[in-house]
Amino acid sequence: MRLSSLMISKRFVDSSCPMSLLADHPNVQFNFLRSGLGNVSTEMH
Numbered sequence: 001m002r003l004s005s006l007m008i009s010k011r012f013v014d015s016s017c018p019m020s021l022l023a024d025h026p027n028v029q030f031n032f033l034r035s036g037l038g039n040v041s042t043e044m045h
Contacts, residue, residue: 005030 004019006012008030011023022028 001032 004017007014007017007020008023008028012020013023014020
């Protein structure tokens with residue numbers, strides 16, 4: 001998922017990653033479900 005997002009944002013199209021073909025589309029928008037990522041915490045030591 002991160003690789004496809006990076007490839008699309010950099011306009012890098014490669015047929016080995018089919019989602020990267022969206023880079024040719026003029027209006028692509030991604031929405032990620034944050035609850036699917038789990039808890040994110042930060043600690044300072």
